[in-house]
Amino acid sequence: MSYVIHGAAGAQGNPLLSHLKATGKPAVAVGRKSGTHPDGTPVVAAGYTSVQELASVYADADGVFVHLPVVSEEDRLAYARNIVAALSQARPRRVVVSTSGAIIDRPHPQLQAPDDSAIQTLVRGLEETGLSHAVIAPRLFLENLLLPPILDVVRTQGVLRYPPAADFPVSWSSHLDNADVAAALFDRPDITGTIAVGQHPGITGPDLAQAFTDHLGRRVTYEPLSPEAFGQLLVPLIGDAGAAAVSALYEGLATVPDNTISAHNSAQQLLGLTPRTTAQWLMQIGL
Template sequence: MSYVIHGATGAQGTPVLNRLKAAGKPVVAAARKAGTADDGTPVVAARYSSVDELTAAYEGADGVFVHLPIGPEEERAAYAGTIVAALSVARPGRVVVSTSGAVVDSPGSPLQAGADAAVPTLIRGLEETGLSYAVIAPRLFLENLLLPPVLDAVRAEGVLRYPLRADFPVSWSSHLDNADAAAALFDRTDITGTVAVGQHPGLTGPDIAAAFGAHIGRTVSYEPITPEEFGRQLSPVIGAGGAAGVAGLYAWFATATENTIAADNSAQRILGLKPRSAHQWLEEVGR
């Protein structure tokens, strides 16, 4: 019996895998090809497009951690279908899903994902399986602030440039906070539904700039930029297609007044887990 971790070499999956290993739980990484990772972790072939591979990976598992990869929405929706089909057959003991920032728990917000979007489709299908499950719902990841165009400007110029209004509060969280919540939810099988992960109340751009300033020992100001400019800065780093997608996401954020979680379904209330402050996170990641 083991825990199957999707994206175990990526930003979200790696901290979950490490957190479970530190707790002494047996883990298996789900990837395109089977083998053994450099640290000795077994790897099973589990392509999102293959119901058979996913079913084989999930069978007998104590738990599965899954999140949809970045890509075209129609492709992600198809993956949601194959994942649910495999879970329905394999029947693992527990499933924990990360929304990766898709908003699924704020129906009054313009940022709420549509019912037919990939992540809500995955959650709805998972609910229909009758399996024990929980959903982690972060908003924006602090790790986004480590992108070279962002971090370089902080260090070289003392300016945090980001495509959010200065008065726009966000329930920032780190991948480490997400992993803490995932590990807790694998043990807390009494909890079903959505658990929001992030700062409450939310932090604004100047708040984050102040945290950077405290970390590096100099004044850091905040300068909002347009989503289009952010996309141009990111294009050499993640490619034109990915940069365009990111720019579109932040343009969408501009339609709302905030991107924050509610207190009633927060990890703080449900799990007793307080997310790292921006300064704590910077100290921990050592940037």
């Protein structure tokens, strides 16, 4: 018996893998090629395009952690359907899905992922399988601020440039917070539905800049960046399709007053887990 982690070498999967191993839980990483993760975890080859390959990895698993990769929406839809089919066939004991920032639980209708989107297809399909599951719903990840085109400007110019307006509150969280919640949900089959992850109340761009100021010991100011300009910065990192999706997200955020979670379905309320402050996160990552 083991825990199956998608994206175990990536931003969301790797912290969860480390968390599980630190608590003595056996884990298997899913990758394009079989081999060994840098920490010694076995990597099993299984492609999102193959229901049978996925099902063979999911079989007899105590838990499966899934999040959709940043690719075209057409591909994500196909992957979502294949993942659901594989889960339905393999019947693992518990499934935890991360929305990776897509909004499915609140508050502004215009920000909700469409019913025919990949993430909604995945969540709805998972519900229909009848498997024990939970969905983690973060908003924006603090690790976004470590992207080279963002962090380089912080270091060289003392300016944090990011899309939201200066007075726009966000329930920021880190990948480390996401991992804490996912690990806890593996052990809490009594908790189902959507669990919101993020700081509550939300914080603003100047709040983030102040945390960088305090951590680095020199002044950092906040400047809003247009969604289009942000997308262009991301093209070399995640490609045109991924960058376009990110730009669209921030264009949508510009039409609403906040991107914050509700207290009633938060990890704080349901699991007693409070996300790291920006200062705590900066200290832990050793920036």
